[in-house]
Amino acid sequence: MIPRNHPRYTSLMLREKIKKAHDKGYLADSGMIAHGRGEAFDYLLGERTTDNGRKAIESAVATLLLAKNPIISVNGNSTALVINEFIELAKILNAKIEINLFYRTKERIAIMKELYESHGYINVLGTDDKKLLYIDGIESPRATASENGIYSADVVLVSLEDGDRAEILVNNNKNVIAIDLNPLSRTAKMANITIVDNIVRAIPLMIEIAKKYKNKDNKYLKSMINNFSNKINLEESLEIIKKT
Amino acid sequence: MIPRNHPRYTSLMLREKIKKAHDKGYLADSGMIAHGRGEAFDYLLGERTTDNGRKAIESAVATLLLAKNPIISVNGNSTALVINEFIELAKILNAKIEINLFYRTKERIAIMKELYESHGYINVLGTDDKKLLYIDGIESPRATASENGIYSADVVLVSLEDGDRAEILVNNNKNVIAIDLNPLSRTAKMANITIVDNIVRAIPLMIEIAKKYKNKDNKYLKSMINNFSNKINLEESLEIIKKT
Numbered sequence: 036m037i038p039r040n041h042p043r044y045t046s047l048m049l050r051e052k053i054k055k056a057h058d059k060g061y062l063a064d065s066g067m068i069a070h071g072r073g074e075a076f077d078y079l080l081g082e083r084t085t086d087n088g089r090k091a092i093e094s095a096v097a098t099l100l101l102a103k104n105p106i107i108s109v110n111g112n113s114t115a116l117v118i119n120e121f122i123e124l125a126k127i128l129n130a131k132i133e134i135n136l137f138y139r140t141k142e143r144i145a146i147m148k149e150l151y152e153s154h155g156y157i158n159v160l161g162t163d164d165k166k167l168l169y170i171d172g173i174e175s176p177r178a179t180a181s182e183n184g185i186y187s188a189d190v191v192l193v194s195l196e197d198g199d200r201a202e203i204l205v206n207n208n209k210n211v212i213a214i215d216l217n218p219l220s221r222t223a224k225m226a227n228i229t230i231v232d233n234i235v236r237a238i239p240l241m242i243e244i245a246k247k248y249k250n251k252d253n254k255y256l257k258s259m260i261n262n263f264s265n266k267i268n269l270e271e272s273l274e275i276i277k278k279t
Numbered sequence: 280m281i282p283r284n285h286p287r288y289t290s291l292m293l294r295e296k297i298k299k300a301h302d303k304g305y306l307a308d309s310g311m312i313a314h315g316r317g318e319a320f321d322y323l324l325g326e327r328t329t330d331n332g333r334k335a336i337e338s339a340v341a342t343l344l345l346a347k348n349p350i351i352s353v354n355g356n357s358t359a360l361v362i363n364e365f366i367e368l369a370k371i372l373n374a375k376i377e378i379n380l381f382y383r384t385k386e387r388i389a390i391m392k393e394l395y396e397s398h399g400y401i402n403v404l405g406t407d408d409k410k411l412l413y414i415d416g417i418e419s420p421r422a423t424a425s426e427n428g429i430y431s432a433d434v435v436l437v438s439l440e441d442g443d444r445a446e447i448l449v450n451n452n453k454n455v456i457a458i459d460l461n462p463l464s465r466t467a468k469m470a471n472i473t474i475v476d477n478i479v480r481a482i483p484l485m486i487e488i489a490k491k492y493k494n495k496d497n498k499y500l501k502s503m504i505n506n507f508s509n510k511i512n513l514e515e516s517l518e519i520i521k522k523t
Contacts, residue, residue: 054308064298064311071315075461079323217319277521 056115061146063138076216088232094263095212096244097256102190105130113194120238122156127245133160133184160184218272231272300359305390307382320460332476338507339456340488341500346434349374357438364482366400371489377404377428404428445469462516475516
């Protein structure tokens with residue numbers, strides 16, 4: 036048990052969630068290493084949502100609310116950290132949830148499907164191997180997508196995503212929103228909107244903002260998108276990290 | 280198999296070594312997460328030994344050569360990455376190797392003992408639970424040491440070390456040399472000499488420099504130590520990371 040007054044309490048609790056997901060069998064070894072990278076970047080970011088991160092989140096939520104078929108793409112790490120928040124966000128946005136794993140195995144998919152079901156979310160996509168299509172006909176495990184989900188999506192929210200996968204989605208004209216703590220990563224550079232923040236802070240804030248924006252008209256939402264430059268936002272996030 | 284021309288080949292090969300050590304059972308889950316943190320900091324450092332890192336290494340080697348009872352403290356991560364180099368460095372420096380694990384279990388110690396033996400190093404210290412002493416009488420797993428090893432050492436080389444452990448060693452008047460990619464870590468700040476570098480580059484360079492310094496007199500070695508300020512060196516390493 037980690038004492039509540041430990042100076043690294045929050046960080047250590049997240050680490051425990053990641054380890055538990057690994058023990059349960061749905062998070063790969065590499066997922067633990069990836070979590071460590073995230074810890075380091077979050078440390079340098081000051082372990083807080085910056086004003087800059089908030090701006091990216093506002094533009095992202097507006098984009099998701101205007102989408103025709105928005106999808107939240109989830110993997111082992113993100114599920115371990117924010118499964119409940121993903122489900123709540125999906126409901127508010129009228130979005131679907133699709134599982135996409137870098138190290139896809141039948142066993143991992145089955146465990147995650149059951150996990151989402153036990154949290155009250157029944158129709159998680161991307162679970163049936165036989166029904167998966169290849170984006171742009173690219174026969175790579177990085178290019179798989181479910182027909183009614185990512186394959187036909189106009190906006191995809193990815194978090195802690197692999198660079199190759201992000202590239203395929205962008206090249207296929209998906210509007211890609213990425214949550215990534217490393218502003219220098221290929222995914223961060225490739226996405227249309229990059230939220231440089233920890234998902235454990237970003238997703239709850241997206242929920243809060245989505246609730247507010249639901250009552251706004253399209254004109255307001257479009258202005259939130261048009262007033263946002265991902266290039267400038269990314270540069271500012273990098274500056275914040277360097278100032279630490 | 281990772282193709283040799285992959286842009287991240289070296290980094291991915293190190294990751295494979297860490298995963299293999301985890302599979303073999305001597306590297307804890309947290310060790311994988313720690314490796315990921317190291318990857319992130321090494322990325323920001325430019326994945327190279329800086330001039331600054333080299334200066335710290337020179338001072339460290341001089342200190343180890345002048346020591347009466349120098350010990351190389353090893354754990355699961357460092358063993359996974361540089362076991363052969365540790366053994367070579369120990370021979371050149373007339374130093375002993377002692378195992379010290381954050382998550383110590385009988386099983387992990389046994390696997391590591393056997394691993395060092397299979398690599399030709401027979402007398403690895405810190406393997407017999409019953410013979411371990413507590414530094415400064417602190418009855419914590421962070422404070423254990425073998426009698427002829429760390430307990431009576433004047434100089435201890437630690438890599439990827441926990442902050443609490445480093446603090447105990449420093450408070451016990453050990454001259455602590457730390458290899459740590461995070462210049463902001465508690466270990467980095469607490470050590471007498473901090474080498475901000477990846478151990479896979481630092482240990483081979485220490486071997487090279489130790490071979491050269493073996494022929495130098497004590498006056499020369501002492502000048503290498505006196506001309507070095509850890510505070511300034513750490514600040515410079517931080518500046519390099521910020522300039523990335």
